[in-house]
Amino acid sequence: MLNLIVRRIVATVVTLFLISVVAFILIQLPPGDFVDAYAGKKTQGGVIITQEELDAMRTRLGLDQPFYHQYLRWIGGVIRGDLGFSWEYHRPVADVIAERLPLTLILAFSTLVFTYLVAVPLGIYSAVRQYSIGDHTATVVGYIGLATPNFLFALILLYLSHKWFGMSVGGLFSPEFEDAAWTWARFGDMLMHLWVPVIVLGTAGTAFQIRTMRATLLDELNKMYVTAARAGGVPEFRMLMKYPVRMALNPIVATLGWELTNIISGAPIVAIVLSLPDTGPLFINALLNQDMYLAGAMILIYCTLVIIGTFISDMLLMILDPRIRLEGRS
Numbered sequence: 001m002l003n004l005i006v007r008r009i010v011a012t013v014v015t016l017f018l019i020s021v022v023a024f025i026l027i028q029l030p031p032g033d034f035v036d037a038y039a040g041k042k043t044q045g046g047v048i049i050t051q052e053e054l055d056a057m058r059t060r061l062g063l064d065q066p067f068y069h070q071y072l073r074w075i076g077g078v079i080r081g082d083l084g085f086s087w088e089y090h091r092p093v094a095d096v097i098a099e100r101l102p103l104t105l106i107l108a109f110s111t112l113v114f115t116y117l118v119a120v121p122l123g124i125y126s127a128v129r130q131y132s133i134g135d136h137t138a139t140v141v142g143y144i145g146l147a148t149p150n151f152l153f154a155l156i157l158l159y160l161s162h163k164w165f166g167m168s169v170g171g172l173f174s175p176e177f178e179d180a181a182w183t184w185a186r187f188g189d190m191l192m193h194l195w196v197p198v199i200v201l202g203t204a205g206t207a208f209q210i211r212t213m214r215a216t217l218l219d220e221l222n223k224m225y226v227t228a229a230r231a232g233g234v235p236e237f238r239m240l241m242k243y244p245v246r247m248a249l250n251p252i253v254a255t256l257g258w259e260l261t262n263i264i265s266g267a268p269i270v271a272i273v274l275s276l277p278d279t280g281p282l283f284i285n286a287l288l289n290q291d292m293y294l295a296g297a298m299i300l301i302y303c304t305l306v307i308i309g310t311f312i313s314d315m316l317l318m319i320l321d322p323r324i325r326l327e328g329r330s
Contacts, residue, residue: 084293098210
């Protein structure tokens with residue numbers, strides 16, 4: 001088991017290095033750079049900037065250097081804990097991200113908890129009560145959840161809440177708590193608003209996991225060891241939870257990293273629609289303005305969260321399935 005953990009850690013480090021290279025290349029693929037975007041904004045505002053001023057600014061920011069030189073300077077700072085300087089916000093990248101990253105983590109992990117707390121029990125019920133009214137209802141709701149994009153679901157919630165209740169479900173805080181310091185009152189206010197983005201981000205994942213749990217458990221319930229356990233007089237609930245449910249959880253746990261990926265990839269658009277003060281709008285704004293150090297740091301953080309989720313799912317699989325532990329020893 002220790003050998004498997006070490007291999008996973010080494011693979012994680014190599015993966016993050018490759019991701020940093022690919023992310024830096026992708027950020028620089030669009031034509032122009034931050035100086036061009038900055039000049040475009042100034043020109044729209046009626047300010048004339050000469051080419052000499054643009055060249056001087058590009059030299060000061062290091063944008064006149066070769067690609068590999070820019071990358072090595074950035075990744076060297078990342079290794080030392082320095083994520084660079086945000087040209088758009090005129091602040092260190094770490095300070096800009098630190099203001100919003102906690103809300104992103106709360107939102108992402110709350111959505112994960114919601115997804116599995118709802119999907120696993122409903123999947124078990126649908127499998128045990130196959131073709132019942134509850135099973136058909138869960139199936140229909142699941143198809144709707146899978147077919148509805150997150151941002152469209154968010155727009156529907158915004159419209160219905162305004163039309164039926166005369167209120168807005170956007171944002172994570174009430175107006176009086178938006179710029180307030182963190183207190184228990186502000187934390188409680190955030191919890192009162194958190195359920196809306198959690199449901200929006202978690203609906204598709206929940207629907208998928210319900211279908212996965214149902215199909216896998218139905219397959220396990222038809223196997224001989226279940227029939228033998230029933231013939232041996234094992235109580236139905238104990239037999240269900242100890243054997244087939246445990247085996248059916250393997251694909252659910254294995255896709256934890258995928259679910260975190262889906263949540264993170266869908267969060268920026270949903271954050272814009274619902275006016276959430278997390279890192280989603282920050283990331284999109286960094287891409288639009290070609291603030292490459294901020295955008296690169298955000299991509300690296302997002303990918304790190306996904307890799308951590310995958311690593312946790314690997315560890316949980318080793319706990320659930322002894323065969324994986326034996327494979328690690330061999």
